[in-house]
Amino acid sequence: MTPKAVVFDIGNVLIEWQPERYFDSLIGEVQRRALFTDVDLHTMNDRVDSGENFTSVLLETAASFPLWSHEVNHWHDNWLAIASPVIEHSVRLMAALQGKGVPVFSLTNFGIETYAIAATKYHFLHGFDRDFISGHMGVVKPDPQIYQMLEAGSGLSGDALLFADDRPENIAAASMRGWQTHLFETPQGWADRLVAAGLLNKEEAQ
Structure with missing residues (x-):
């Protein structure tokens, strides 16, 4: 048919949509692997995709992982650079x-x-x-x-x-x-x- x-x-x-590639370019592969091991960024993103507020979820995650707060905030503030090209x-x-x-x-x-x-x-x-x-x-x-x-x-x-x-x-x-x-x-x-x-x-x- x-x-x-x-x-x-x-x-x-x-x-x-390749967040790992983006963070490799930002902080290097070794640090990126540590980030994605420590912070479940994909589950964080799933919460946003399910309808939770983008900013609220990102702020909560950054506060929960202060050692990685800069990188989590980067996900928020530079989201268009991750979702590209x-x-x-x-x-x-x-x-x-x-x-x-x-x-x-x-x-x-x-x-x-x-x-x-x-x-x-x-x-x-x-x-x-x-x-x-x-x-x-x-x-x-x-x-x-x-x-x-x-x-x-x-x-x-x-x-x-x-x-x-x-x-x-x-x-x-x-x-x-x-x-x-x-x-x-x-x-x-x-x-x-x-x-x-x-x-x-x-x-x-x-």
Whole structure:
């Protein structure tokens, strides 16, 4: 079946999200490994993605780990530098789909405040036909509820949806609901998948 809508994850699909790489450049790999061992920054970020206030969570974490407070504050104050750069080919694919009248939805683990910050730099984030942002929804991937909420909100389900995400567990959860899926590794691989699905031709997918 040709999909009726395409669903994009954002982190590592449309915008690179590699906090370890960023802190390697900031404090070096050895110190970064110590930081990520001592402070569970990914769980901290999950709290934000679940809808907790970005600033409050970061202040609480910095206070709990005073030896690393500078680095935690860096996560807050320089968040846009961590969430970068844009994956230009993926953005072009999003625009190409919409140019052909194919609805494009987001389905992303993203905080309320951090999404608003990102949208000041990445204007395409304002361009989805429907937004499904975990911070606003109060549930994160791969919880089955977030996929059900997208289905309810869009009126589409099963193989009417084609979903790209970089995390296997998120893809597996969508597959369990009958969605068509693509494990994102490179934008060219995603382009090829969209061509194979009959949504774009090779020229449109450049």
